[in-house]
Amino acid sequence: MAPRVAMRSYPSSEACVSVSAVPVASPTGRDRVTHLRLLRAGAPAHAEVWLIEYAGQLAVLKSYAHGGWLFRTVAGAHLVRREAAAYRRLEGVAGVPRLLGCIGGEALVVEHIDGRNCLAGDTHQLGADFFAALNEILRASRARGVLHGDVKRNVLCAGDGRPWLVDFGASFVIGRWLSPLRPLILRVAAVYDQRAVAKLKRQVAPHLLTADEGRLLDARLPFEQLVKGGERLLRWGTQWIKRRESRRSTADV
Ligand SMILES: Nc1ncnc2c1ncn2[C@@H]1O[C@H](COP(=O)(O)OP(=O)(O)OP(=O)(O)O)[C@@H](O)[C@H]1O
């Protein structure tokens, strides 16, 4: 089915720098949603992702509503808030879909991008321009204080061959309280982003890897132990929720 959503064009990089203060509409009624196709099945500790029609346009619904009470109201609500905050900060950045709204605190709705996940394996040949544009999205995101955190699995290649970055569920938004450390955080984050792009390249277009990127793939990055510790903690939390949710669904049967 041909998507009816109008694709935004990429504005100039200058346009990426100012932060829009326009609030995102937050419709509350589920009646504005028509489910069209399941994009990713929900699982314990994982969102359910749907292609939907929302207020007359194609959109993507990411919902935690299928989970148990704890998952829905604590983890899910927290993840929705975090992801929505990142999308709000990035409003207007070329290559990042627009947040269209949040529903009931446990789901968010994002502009649909007509494209394929780069890791799906059936995108057409990705060239150097594609990765340069991806680096530009990441640079513009950092300029707004948003660090994505899970780049490799979440890059879409649109029909016109341009990259789009989705899924800000693991992102980190640099708050005002961290302002004094912002320059340092951004310097370190830039290297992590370069490595994430290099990892994606290694998987989908290894012939484009530069010597510097090759070295970066093997390098030990600053604060790597700390980052890995954070990831381990996150994995542990996810496993804990999974076990709890599985016990709950077994008990419900
Ligand atoms: N705005 C969008 N437009 C088109 N497709 C999208 C969009 N957002 C997400 N998708 C598709 O749905 C998939 C799952 O969405 P998302 O990554 O946000 O959920 P997730 O729960 O984090 O999934 P995963 O754990 O697999 O990363 C994406 O990999 C992508 O293929």
Ligand SMILES: [Mg+2]
């Ligand atoms: Mg994802």
